[in-house]
Amino acid sequence: xxxxxxxxxxxxxxxxxxxxxxxxxxxxxxxxxxxxxxxxxxxxxxxxxxxxxxxxxxxxxxxxxxxxxxxxxxxxxxxxxxxxxxxxxxxxxxxxxxxxxxxxxxxxxxxxxxxxxxxxxxxxxxxxxxxxxxxxxxxxxxxxxxxxxxxxxxxxxxxxxxxxxxxxxxxxxxxxxxxxxxxxxxxxxxxxxxxxxxxxxxxxxxxxxxxxxxxxxxxxxxxxxxxxxxxxxxxxxxxxxxxxxxxxxxxxxxxxxxxxxxxxxxxxxxxxxxxxxxxxxxxxxxxxxxxxxxxxxxxxxxxxxxxxxxxxxxxxxxxxxxxxxx
Numbered sequence: 001x002x003x004x005x006x007x008x009x010x011x012x013x014x015x016x017x018x019x020x021x022x023x024x025x026x027x028x029x030x031x032x033x034x035x036x037x038x039x040x041x042x043x044x045x046x047x048x049x050x051x052x053x054x055x056x057x058x059x060x061x062x063x064x065x066x067x068x069x070x071x072x073x074x075x076x077x078x079x080x081x082x083x084x085x086x087x088x089x090x091x092x093x094x095x096x097x098x099x100x101x102x103x104x105x106x107x108x109x110x111x112x113x114x115x116x117x118x119x120x121x122x123x124x125x126x127x128x129x130x131x132x133x134x135x136x137x138x139x140x141x142x143x144x145x146x147x148x149x150x151x152x153x154x155x156x157x158x159x160x161x162x163x164x165x166x167x168x169x170x171x172x173x174x175x176x177x178x179x180x181x182x183x184x185x186x187x188x189x190x191x192x193x194x195x196x197x198x199x200x201x202x203x204x205x206x207x208x209x210x211x212x213x214x215x216x217x218x219x220x221x222x223x224x225x226x227x228x229x230x231x232x233x234x235x236x237x238x239x240x241x242x243x244x245x246x247x248x249x250x251x252x253x254x255x256x257x258x259x260x261x262x263x264x265x266x267x268x269x270x271x272x273x274x275x276x277x278x279x280x281x282x283x284x285x286x287x288x289x290x291x292x293x294x295x296x297x298x299x300x301x302x303x304x305x306x307x308x309x310x311x312x313x314x315x316x317x318x319x320x321x322x323x324x325x326x
Contacts, residue, residue, distance in 0.1 A: 004245075007238045011285055012230055012293070018286035022175055029182020036185065041192030041268075044139040047092045048106040049128040052114065054085040055121040063087050066117035070109055080263075086125065089114075142196040149200060150174070153207050161214050168292030169210045172283035176206045179279040180272055187271070194269040202276030209247070209284040213240050214292070229296055233289045241285075248281040 052063075064076040067089055079088040091106045107127040114122065150173060158166035180202060184195065216236040224232050255277065259270035 004238075004242050007241050009238060009241070010234060011237050012234050012290065015286055015290035015293075018282070019290065022179065022283075022287065025182055026175070026178045029178065029185055032185045033181070038181070038185065039188065039190045040139070041190035041195070044142070044191060047090060047129075048110070049091075049126075050089045050107050050110045051079055051125040051127075052087050052089070052111075052122045053125050054087065054119075057085055058087065058120050058122075060087065062117070062119045063089065063114060066114045066119060067110055070106075070113060138193065142193070145196070145200060146177075146203070149203050153203070157207075157211070157214070160211075161218060162292075162296070164295035165214050165217075165292045167295050168288040168290070169207055169214070171291040172210055172280075172288035173203055173206055175283045175287050176202055176276055176279045180275045183275045184268075184272065189268045189271060192268055194266070195272050198269045198272035198276065201273065202280060205251070205276065206280035206283060209244060209280060210288045212243065213237055213284060213289065216240050229293055233293060237285055237289060244281060244284065248277055252277045 060076050060078060064074065067074050067076065070091060074092075075088075075090040077088050079086040089110050091110065107129065111124060150170060153173065154166045154170045157169045177199060180199060184191070189195065213233075213236055216239055217233055220232050220236055220239075224235075252274065255270050255273045258266055259274060262270055
């Protein structure tokens with residue numbers, strides 16, 4: 001299956017524009033995260049979530065007033081399809097050890113408070129409880145898993161290709177992570193275990209695309225030693241363009257179906273994957289290759305600026321000339 005016939009697009013011509021666009025998105029995301037903070041799901045922050053389905057339409061404000069007397073900062077929001085009249089109530093983790101407050105008790109208090117407010121008949125669909133120790137442990141393991149995967153990728157690419165290529169791949173991977181976190185913040189998705197799983201999947205997906213291009217670069221360098229690295233990289237990107245589009249397109253539409261029909265449980269995971277697929281394809285074509293070229297040029301410039309040392313044979317010849325002259 002061929003999508004492109006001998007493509008010859010000058011992708012590297014737009015590398016600085018692509019880097020500038022990425023910086024704008026990342027800085028905007030960092031700014032939003034600095035002002036609002038990173039919304040942590042119950043998996044990491046700990047607390048209680050109660051999901052209720054009402055027999056008749058009810059407003060979030062009515063439910064919020066019903067649980068107003070409960071301790072901590074509550075979160076009340078519509079859940080799922082609006083026609084189903086489902087409402088999510090979240091209580092934060094508390095540390096009231098004197099009264100032996102338990103998270104299960106928090107779920108019961110939510111149900112009792114809503115029932116006492118007499119705002120309508122409802123049924124409890126589910127309750128989710130996560131303690132503070134478990135939340136902190138999951139948060140720490142999620143960070144460790146992400147860092148370990150990035151370091152492992154860098155070592156592998158540096159060993160298989162060049163160090164400059166490894167830097168380009170890691171820069172593209174970090175780009176994908178930051179862009180994905182920015183969009184999660186923009187659209188109000190919480191950082192949960194499902195989202196962490198999607199982020200780790202994105203890391204592998206993005207690096208796999210990058211390795212395909214770098215492998216083609218290595219093959220082309222054998223027969224194009226006299227050509228500039230820019231030309232070799234651009235040719236390699238064009239040669240693998242059809243494969244990149246097919247892989248990204250099929251994966252995107254599969255995950256899109258998961259996002260549209262997978263329900264609330266998988267929505268955060270699917271959204272993260274959708275952003276990651278687009279960002280990963282974009283960074284593979286524009287960011288990874290551009291950074292690899294920049295690093296290779298810098299390395300070549302350092303070598304050119306270093307003082308040349310005479311070879312051993314030349315040094316012996318100079319010594320023998322001095323001896324004859326004496």
